[in-house]
Each structure stands twice: as C-alpha cells, then as structure tokens.
Amino acid sequence: MEKTTFIARIGRIREFLLKPQVFLVLVLIASAVMRFIAWDWTPLLERDSVGYVNAAAVWAATGKYTVPQFPPLPCYLIKLLIQLGLAPETAARLYAFVPGCLVPVVAYALAMESTGNRRIARYAAIFFIFHPTLLFFSVMPIRDSLYILLAGLCLWIGLRAVRYQENRLWILYACCCALAWCCRHEGMEFLPLTALILFIELIRKRYTWRKAALHFLLVLLITPTLWFTIGFLTGGMEPFVLQSALVMNHFRDFIE
C-alpha cells in the first residue's frame, strides 16, 4: 500500500514537472544556469566581440556609429544598455545572454509545431540548453545570439502561418524576418524561403494560388520596409547605404 502511494506520488510529481508551462520554466532556469557556467568558462572576450563592445562604447560616448559595415541593431541595443548605466562589457554580455536563454523555449515550440510530439519537443529543448555553439553565442556579445532567437521565432511563426493561413500570422512572420535581417544579412534568405514554402504548399494543394500570392506579397512588402525603417532609425542613413550595397552583393552572388 505504502509502495503504491509512493509510486503514485512520484507519478504526480513527474506529471507536474512535465506540464508544458512548468517544463518551460525549468528549461529557462536550467538554460540560465548553464549560460552562467559558460560565462565563467570564458572570462575573456573573443575577437569579434571586442569589436562590438568598442563600437557600442564609442557610439554611446560620441553618438557616432563607427562600424557601418555591420547591421546597427545589435550595437544599438548594447548602446541602450550602456546608456542605462551598465559597463560596456556587461551590457554587451547581457545583450547576448538574454536571447541565448530564450532559444531553448523557441526550440521547444518549433519542435512541437513541426513534429506534434511533446516528448521530441522536450528532448530538443534539453539539447538546446547544452548545445556548445549556442552556449558560446550566449556568452559572447556577437550578433548571432539574437539572430538565432529571431530566426527560430521566424520558423515557428512561419510554420503556424502555413498551418492556420491567417494574415496576422504572416504579418508577424514578416516582422520577425525583418528583425532577423537587421541582425545578420543572412536573414534575407527568409524571403526566397517563404516563396519555397508556399510553393511546396501549393503543390500539396493546401493553399490556393490567390492566397499564396497574397501572403507572399505581404511578406515581400513588410519585410524590406521594416528592415529599412529599423536600420534607418537605429543607425541612420550611412550604414543603411553601405548595407544596401552588401545586400545587393549577396543577391548577385545568389543569382550567379
């Protein structure tokens, strides 16, 4: 009798811990702890990170963005944290740390959306907590941490948008694409990717031509507009012009 009660209690605890909300909170805590440990492993900044910290510190002090070849959003966020009173290195580390902690949660959502299996989603979230590359991104102030989070969000929202075919989901997807593009130039690959996904859905006869065209047009209009707006508001015109040239080069390379 006692044994049965004990097993039942264990079962209840397990059930409670595996509830999605509780599990995700645990994932967040574990993710933060793991990233703190990784932070302790890497007390010194690596090559590119130093560039970001210096650029943000100069930007905060003089108001001039000195590395217009990089998208301004990551440096702008670091600059905002510096202006809040944090030391440049702490601000930069924090900028990478917070999105890094959130990535396993997004991975859970993405795995859940794509496979429909809660256990696979749980495994994926656990793997993401310990992934070495992500740990590195989360403790080094480079643009990848935020980019990975936004790209994961793009994919998750994109899959939901394909499933539910709602306009507001496609608008949200376009906003995430634009933000990802503001972090890394590779973010623009979501534009041809959207076309590919919609084309596959058309072949599978889940979409009508009209709806597919409408949704693609939404993404095609909103993403570059928002990319320009965010780029202009954060970095001004000079980085925007330089980056437009870089993006054109990317497109030319892709076409060639």
Place this chain on the structure above:
Amino acid sequence: MGAFFHKFFQTFFQQIPNGVCLVFAIGALVSTVFMLAKRHHRGKLFVILWAAFLFMGLWRCAKGIISIRYASIMIFPMVIATAFGCRRGEAWWRLLCRYFRCLPSWFGRVIALGCLIGCTGGALVIAHYKLNIQSRAFTTICRTVSDYRKLYPDLRVLVKHNDTERFTYHTQVPCIPLEDNQREFFAQGLNGITDPDGHFLLVVMERHLKGLEPRRDELRPGAKLSRVRAKRYRQSKRKNLDIYFYENPLSFSRIAAVSPAPPASPDDLLGPGAFGPSRSAAAFRSRPVPGGGGFRFTFVVSAEAVSGKAAAVEVRTVRRQGNGEVPTLQLRCPVKEKGIYRGVVTFRTPPGPFAICLDGLGTTVRLEQFRLTRAE
C-alpha cells in the same frame, strides 16, 4: 568546377557539422534515415522544415562559408532531428520486441534516455573544451604581458593584424600589427620596428610551424629574441601558443652635454668630413661606404629649432640599385624639445655601397658626432 565541388563538400562535411556540433550532425543523419523509413511523417510540417533547411544548407554549400557562425541556423533542424531520432529509436525497439518476444520492452526507454544523456554529455564536453581552451590561452597571454609590464613599463605587443583590437582590449598595452604569423612576416615585422623606445612581446598563436623563429642573421645586429612561453593549447588542431620577448637594438635618448670626441679609430668606417661641410641643416648624407653585413651607427645631434608635435629625427640607409636608389628606414624617433640627443642604430645591409642619411623632420639639427663601425 573542381574548386566549386571542393568548396561544396568542405562546407557540407566539415564546416556545417563543426558549426552544429558533431554529435548532432551524426544524430541528424541517423534520424533522416528513420524519417524516410516512416511514411506518415511525410504528411506533417516536419517536411516543410526539412525542405527549408535543405534549401538553406545547399545555398551555404554552394556559396561557401567563411566562418562556422554562418551555418548557425542549421542547429535547429539538426537538433530537432536528433531529438526525433531518440524517440524513433525507442519505437523501433518496440517493433523489434514484437518479433523477438524475449527482448525486454523497457529497454526502448533506456535507448531513448541513453541517446539523450549521450548527446547532452557529448555537447557538454565539447562546450567545455571549446570555451575553456581559448580562454586559458588568453589568460596565459594576459598574465605574461602583465608580468613583463612590471619590468618594462614601455612594453608593446606585436600580434597578427586581425587580433590587434582584441589584444589591446585585454592586455591594455599598445599593440602593433604584424602582417601574418608566417615566417617571412615574422622577421619582416621585427626588422620593421624603427621605434627606438620600448621592449616588445611577440605573441604567436598558430598551428605548429617548424622554424618559425627567424635566423640570427635575419634580425638586426644586437637584437635579441627569446621564447618566454611555449604551450600547445589545442591538441586536436595542433595549435601552439608561443610568446617571444624582443629586445630592441635601437636607442635614442636625451643627454646633458656633448662629451669630448673620442680619438680617431681605425674601426670607424666614416671618418671626419663624411657628411660634408654643413653641420647644421635639415638633412645630411654621408659619402658611400662599402656594405655587406652588420653595422652600428652612433651619433650625437643637437636639436636647435623644434616646430610642431611631429618633429623627429630619421636615419636611413640608401643603396644604389640600377638607376635608382633604395632607401631603408632604420630609425625614427620623436624630438619633443630642444636639446642634445644620442642615438644608436644597428642594421644589416646587403653587399654593395650604401650611404647614411640623417634627416631632421620639423627640426633643424646640428650633427655633433658620428661613428660607423662593424657589428656582429
């Protein structure tokens, strides 16, 4: 075409697996087989996700990537696929149990849990290795620099050009960029130092290259290069951390007064009148001296008028080559105020006559004494 395929396969088999972590790359490969074998998965959104990542992967392979960071988005499908594989492993075991009834069914759970622990442990080991190793190498450098700075406050660090910003940030010591860590740039970088003040630490973090240090005859005469740290910091990639200490053979300092000229010596290769009759000017040029080997040029100048912050004294050697002349800067030192300065410069020249030029930049100097001797 060959180069394209080389780049394609290098990205596919080397850079993408490195970027997403080898454990998950293998896991994803095994899981793809599981996925293709199970028909009903093809109807789900998983297919769209895979198609998307196939597109992203092929794009990267075709274009090539410089850093593994460019493949970071591939982490999502690889990790989700590995998680999928862990789950499918359990299902396949159950299928086996249906045919071989002697097999324990609970073992499926053990397989899934084993995969989970194995992948997590593998990832953790790689994370510790990757993050810790680089950091330990930097800590060694910073400690060495700080130790040497206590002895030599004017210490400077020479590093590969793309590392300058990082080293300046961590060591708080001015860094001078070297063009590359290759052997020829190593000697070139050291001989290119025309600054008479300061001692230099040279940091080399590179794959193990035999004979990286320049031969003695490739350095300036009187220069000393000694290795102060040697450490293999990454066994798998055979990366070495070497730190050298370079003692500068140049000097230029202010003195109180001109000491009486030493008696004429047969060692002096220039002799009186080598710089012509004018002893107060902006530029001096000696008569040609037969070259080949190491030389030491000692001089005393008095700076009579200093204009601007960029005022300096320069010593060059000029060789005739064909119809033209090849100048080589041997010493450049700032002159901040009027006064008497003594400088020593040691250099090596190829065979053939050469002349010594002493220029006052932004200053009028009076050449008080000079002497050129052979140096070993």
